[in-house]
Amino acid sequence: NYIAIRPGESGSPPRREFEARAKAPPLDLGAPGLHLVLFSDSLGSMEVGSPILFRQIRVGSVQSFQLSRDDSQVVLGVHIEPEYSHLVNSSTRFWNASGITLKGGLSGVELKSESLQTLLAGGIAFETPDPKAARGEGRVLRFALHADRDDALQPGLQIGIRVADGDGLLPGTLVRYKGLEVGKVENLSLTDDLQAVMLNVRITQAAEQIAREGTRFWVVKPELSLTRAANLGTLVSGQYLEVQPAGQKGARRTEFVALASAPNQAVREEGLRLVLSAPRRGSIKPGVIVSYREVPVGKVVDFELGPTSDRVLIHVLIEPRYAPLVRSGSRFWNASGIGVDAGLFKGVKVRTESLEALLEGGIAFATPNNPEMGGPAQPGQTFALFDEPQEAWMQWAPKIVLQQ
Structure with a gap:
């Protein structure tokens, strides 16, 4: 310990007794420096x-x-x-x-x-x-x-992202675009209404393009099932936020609400888009396959209730190469689950389209032989989705040249 001293102003009267301060007095703002x-x-x-x-x-x-x-x-x-x-x-x-x-x-x-x-x-x-x-x-x-x-x-721009819960998210969680780190979560806090979690994020790359109206964020988590394994890297590295910058230059924005899941990428994909009409959805969901002769040729991209709410409209996308397979005479059916036929003389017959369709659901279709197949299906054309196929449909074997 020691005693510090700051001399008094010049011209002040002499003094021999002083009272020490508990801490040093602040400098006069006029002091040099x-x-x-x-x-x-x-x-x-x-x-x-x-x-x-x-x-x-x-x-x-x-x-x-x-x-x-x-x-x-x-x-x-x-x-x-x-x-x-x-x-x-x-x-x-x-x-x-x-x-x-x-x-x-x-x-x-x-x-x-x-x-x-x-x-x-x-x-x-x-x-x-x-x-x-x-x-x-x-x-x-x-x-x-x-x-x-x-x-x-730390450089970059501060933004806020609202998520439903903070499970698996921590300070330091990365924000990625096309596999590259573009930001990081700095801290988390509950919203004022206690209904969600607010992530305070610093965007360090492409901040001006990301902080725009139309930009979307979602949490990438590991997906594990009997037929699907995705994002397994997050089991080691932890969850992260994926960002999809706005397609067009919109107004500046610094507050966002994260999507519950990844946006439907099929909206931008090319192919033949069709609508299937069914009395109920069953186990059909976005992402399940559409198959032809047990070969995946498309997928379900969305579903909705019909205009009068008495039907379910299922939107599917057929890959461009396989679009010629769908004709006006084609028949679609729900290939999910197991079909069982039993009879006194023919015994029991168990039918399923594939293991993947059994577990996750699926749709199959067949096209009549060449004279009855009809013309090529038109974009947006509606077909009925049957609960199961007829025996005659399974015998169809038209010769159709696929696109290269």
Whole structure:
């Protein structure tokens, strides 16, 4: 411990008895050097006299601290020595350099400390990314005091994404586009109505294109079933957010609501689009296959109730190469589940289209032989979806040349 002294003004009367202050008095704003104001959520181990460091060189000190007017933040008065004042401009970022930062993960353990002095007594460090930025001469500059260096120097744009729940999402969860990292979740919080979770995300790449009206986000999770395995990498790396930037340049936006699942990519895919009309949906859902002779040739992309709500309209997409297979005389049926035929003399016959259709559902179709098949199906044409095929349909074997 030691006693510090600041000499009185010249011309003051002599004095031999003094009362020591509990902490150093703040400098007069007229004193040489640069006077700054920093705002922080908490004081931490900072105190009057804590050093201000640039490249681990002491260039100033904390002069004072107090609560803000609304008591929501801590306001610190900082002084930079005159010979170092040129190091600070509007691009400067300050962070709390006190104590030790410890990070652990699959790649090992990382231990960081600014200096022994800040480890024991606390301190603030700063960097100036753009030395040519404006300096704000003639006024007291105000800066945020970040929690650490990574937070202070992180580039990008801050946005908010509302999700139904935060299961599997943590600070550090990545935001990806086409497999590349374009952002990261910084923190999570409950919404004011407690009905959802708000993700505070920093977009670091293509921020101007992503922060637009029409951009969509969704959570990518592992999918495991008897017939499907997808996104297995997330079992190791964890869940992540996928982003689909707006197709056209829309208005700027920083608040989004995440989709419950990945958007239907089939909307942009090419092929023959047809509508199947059925009395009920059954186990049909987007993504199930449409097969011809047990060969997948298309898929279900959507379903909806008909105009009078007495039918279900199932939208399917046939791949371009297989579009000639569908003719006006084609017959579609629900291939989901197992069909059982039993008789006194013919015994029991078990029928299923395929294991995949048995577990996930599916649709099959057949086309009559050449004289009865009719003309090519037209885009948007509607066909009836039967519950099961007739025996005669299973015997059809037309010769149809496929597109190359």
